[in-house]
Amino acid sequence: MRSPNASAPELPESPGGADAPGRLKVGRPLAVIDIGSNSVRLVAYEGTTRAPTPIYNEKVLCALGRHVATTGWLDEDGMARAIAALKRFRILCRTMDVGEVRVLATAAARDAGNGPAFLAAASEAVGLDIELLSGAREAALSALGVISGFYGGDGIVGDLGGGSLELIDVRGGLAGTGVTLPIGGLALLDLSGDSPRKAQRIVREALEGVAQLKAMRGRTFYAVGGTWRALARLHMAERNYPLRVMHGYRLPPEDGIDFLKMVERTDAAVLKEIEAVSEARRPLLAYGAIVLEEIIRLGKPRDIAISALGVREGLLYERLSDAQKAQDPLLAAAQEFNVLRSRSPAHNAELIAWTDHFFESARLEETAEERRLRHAACLLADIGWRAHPDYRGDQSVNLIANANFIGIDHPGRAFLSLAVFFRHEGLGGDKASPTLLRLAGPRLAERARLLGGAMRVAYPVSVAMAGILPRVPLEARGSELVLDLPEDLAELAGERLVGRMRQLAKITGRDPRILIG
Numbered sequence: 269m270r271s272p273n274a275s276a277p278e279l280p281e282s283p284g285g286a287d288a289p290g291r292l293k294v295g296r297p298l299a300v301i302d303i304g305s306n307s308v309r310l311v312a313y314e315g316t317t318r319a320p321t322p323i324y325n326e327k328v329l330c331a332l333g334r335h336v337a338t339t340g341w342l343d344e345d346g347m348a349r350a351i352a353a354l355k356r357f358r359i360l361c362r363t364m365d366v367g368e369v370r371v372l373a374t375a376a377a378r379d380a381g382n383g384p385a386f387l388a389a390a391s392e393a394v395g396l397d398i399e400l401l402s403g404a405r406e407a408a409l410s411a412l413g414v415i416s417g418f419y420g421g422d423g424i425v426g427d428l429g430g431g432s433l434e435l436i437d438v439r440g441g442l443a444g445t446g447v448t449l450p451i452g453g454l455a456l457l458d459l460s461g462d463s464p465r466k467a468q469r470i471v472r473e474a475l476e477g478v479a480q481l482k483a484m485r486g487r488t489f490y491a492v493g494g495t496w497r498a499l500a501r502l503h504m505a506e507r508n509y510p511l512r513v514m515h516g517y518r519l520p521p522e523d524g525i526d527f528l529k530m531v532e533r534t535d536a537a538v539l540k541e542i543e544a545v546s547e548a549r550r551p552l553l554a555y556g557a558i559v560l561e562e563i564i565r566l567g568k569p570r571d572i573a574i575s576a577l578g579v580r581e582g583l584l585y586e587r588l589s590d591a592q593k594a595q596d597p598l599l600a601a602a603q604e605f606n607v608l609r610s611r612s613p614a615h616n617a618e619l620i621a622w623t624d625h626f627f628e629s630a631r632l633e634e635t636a637e638e639r640r641l642r643h644a645a646c647l648l649a650d651i652g653w654r655a656h657p658d659y660r661g662d663q664s665v666n667l668i669a670n671a672n673f674i675g676i677d678h679p680g681r682a683f684l685s686l687a688v689f690f691r692h693e694g695l696g697g698d699k700a701s702p703t704l705l706r707l708a709g710p711r712l713a714e715r716a717r718l719l720g721g722a723m724r725v726a727y728p729v730s731v732a733m734a735g736i737l738p739r740v741p742l743e744a745r746g747s748e749l750v751l752d753l754p755e756d757l758a759e760l761a762g763e764r765l766v767g768r769m770r771q772l773a774k775i776t777g778r779d780p781r782i783l784i785g
Contacts, residue, residue, distance in 0.1 A: 292604055296367030297323060300580040301357055303390060303398070305333030305376035305430025305454055306552070307494065308350045310357040311580055312364055318592050319601035320584050321672055324364060327494075328353040329548035332386075333376030333431040337450065337458040342380040347389075354393040370583060371398045374406055375431030375452060401579075407434035407446025412582030414490045414575050415441055417515060419598065419640075419675040423488030423570075424480050426563060427578055428496055428556060430454035435480040438490070441593075449474045451559060453495050453552035464532055464554050471562045484567035492578040495556035498545045500574045502553075503527050505541035510703035513670060515576035516677045521564045524572055528557040528564075577674065596640060597675035602647040605671065609651035614734035619646040622737040623722055629743035630776055632718070641680050641712075642719055645687040649723050650732050652692065661692035665701065682708035683716050690720025691727070695771055721772035725751065728765050749778040758784045 294315025302309045309327035313320040330353065332346040361369050371394055377383040378400055391398050401409070410427035415438055425443075427434040429452045436446030451474045460467035475481060491500070500517050503509075506527065509517075519527070536542055536550040545553070564572070585593065606613045620643050627634065627642070634642070652664035665685040673681070682704045693699050695717055705713045722742065729751075730736040742751050751769060753761060761782045773780035 292317070292607065297364055298368045298584070299324075299361050299364075299366045299370070300583055301354070301369065301371045301394065302580055303332070303350060303354075303371070303373040303377060305336070305374060305432070305452055306331055306549075307430075308332075308353045308357075309580075310360060312361065312366055313584065316584070316587060317600065317604070318588065318595040319597045319604065319672075319674055320581060321601075321604070324360065326357070326360070329546060331430070331454060331548065333380070333452070333454045335458055336376050336380045336431060337455040340379075340381045342376060342382050342386050347386050350386075351389060351393045354390055358394050369394075369396055371396050372579065372583070373398050373400045374579075375403075375429055375448075375450075376454075378402070379431060379450075403432065403434065403448025404446055406432075406579060407436040407448060408443055409579040409582035409586070410434055410492050411436040411438050411443035411446065412585045413577040413579060414438055414492065414582075415443065416581050416585035416597065417575055417577035417674040418490065418573065419596065421488070421490065423490055423573075424484040424567065425490045425492060425575075428452060428491070428493035428559060430552075433559060435478060437480055437483055444480075447478060447480060449478070451475075453555045453559075456555040456558070457551065460555075462551075464558060467555055468558050468562070471559050475562055475566055478566075481563065481567040484569050486568070486570050489563060489567060489569040489572045490575045491560065491572055492575045493556075495549060495552050496560060497574060497576065498549055499528070499531065499553060499556055499560070501544055502531070502539050502541060505544075510701075510707060511669060511678055511681065513678070513681065514574055515674060516681075517574040518677070519572040519574075521569060521572065525561055525564055528561040531557040532561070598640065598644050598673060598680075599647070601671070601673050601675075602644040605651050605667075606647040609654075609667075611650055611653055611732040612734045615730060615732050615737070616647050616649055618730075618734060618737040619649060619723070619726060622726060622742065623719065626722055626742045626744070629745070630749075631744070637680075638712075638715060641676075641683050642687075642715070644676075645684050645716075645719055646723075648684060649688055649691055652688070653732070661689045661699070664688040664692060665704070669704070679708050679712055683712040686713060686716035687719045687723070690717050691723035695721050695724070695775065718772075718775060721768070721775060724768045725765070725772055728768065729753070729757070729760055744776065744778060747778055748781045749773040749776055750781045750783055752783050753785075755785045 294317050297312050299312040307327045307329045311322050312324040314323050330346040330349040332342050334343045377387055387398050411425045414421055414425045422439050425436050425438055431452040433449045433451050434446055437444035451471050456467045497514050532554050536553050606616050610616055652660040655663035668685045669681055686704055729740050739754055769780040
């Protein structure tokens, strides 16, 4: 057996030296520790970017606010667990060489009589000052998290914690005035004496007349918080939904109410995929369902969108420069993938301009959303190249469909996955995933096939290297689809390229032609 003190095996020197290429230059990691009413969580992020990527995420369910609503005091066992978690998180941040750590505390510590004493002990344990958020500040940060994570978000953000519910309006990249209500999951469990029927009356009275709900009719409700994410996970299981990505998942209100009623009256232990929900959170599912059901009834939203981003990401978004905030979060994330995984990142940027010209010449009308999705697909087109050629399509689909992207809905994810799949596997529909085709819908699925066909023309000419595509425009000229090759690239017009031009021309209703010189 190898001795634990034995020297490590000698490894080949990194091709890029100590600072290997392919790593993002985004500064040192930064972390947020969130001391909530139900959990204490550490999330460390790769760096300061428009689309923050977690490199480590850990939570400890402490139930600090278990009895605050009725006793006014933080739970003793919960405080002990929280202090232990903070000591652990302090070491983890040091190990990850985190450059900055922000520590936040919310409703339980804010409302409890022994909150100040707990915060003093918590500050000593973590070795940092703790920012005690007011209800208004908590609502504002939740709103910024949603603004960060949804492109063009418009609706009401609801952040359900253990102690409170924050509601705030978002529109045009701006947050309105928020309200804090004492109807978090633990608070309801406490105040109702574990009676869902009584909890429903408490929630109904608390929400009656709330201005934010009156402003929600016909708009989106953005659901933030672990209990609502757990409910969404169970809803996915009930529907046999093809993706397991939480951010951007949407529930129709009518279907949502039926599902929530089922959760309220069913023993959590028998719910499908309940094993994915921690045992400590399961008692709160019915109370989260009650709050969401009443919000739907009173606010009449168009749909419910699940947000994986909240207070922590709002804090990161707040730090960004105005120029960074103005960036498209999807394109920012796709560009990071492009830099990390493509053979020539500059080539995929050229692919954007090349397909712009093709789509404009062919008069292929696009919405602003379809255009940004096409641009993102171009940035992602080559991220699967290290896989075996037989599996590059599937590898790309797995990477894209499950990537930590924000600023995109699930049909958009399906479009990106399909476009890159068609680029690798060909334009026949028999190989593509039927579930992704259904999720994308007919128009996006056809656009993905069209874009994939254009990419299949681009790559045999450029071989994924920058500097070629600007010299070989693809454009529609009347009834013909024309690819111009300069004299020095004339020999590229072989059977492979001719065949791919023929496929693309067919789905555009034109005749293919390759012009030399």
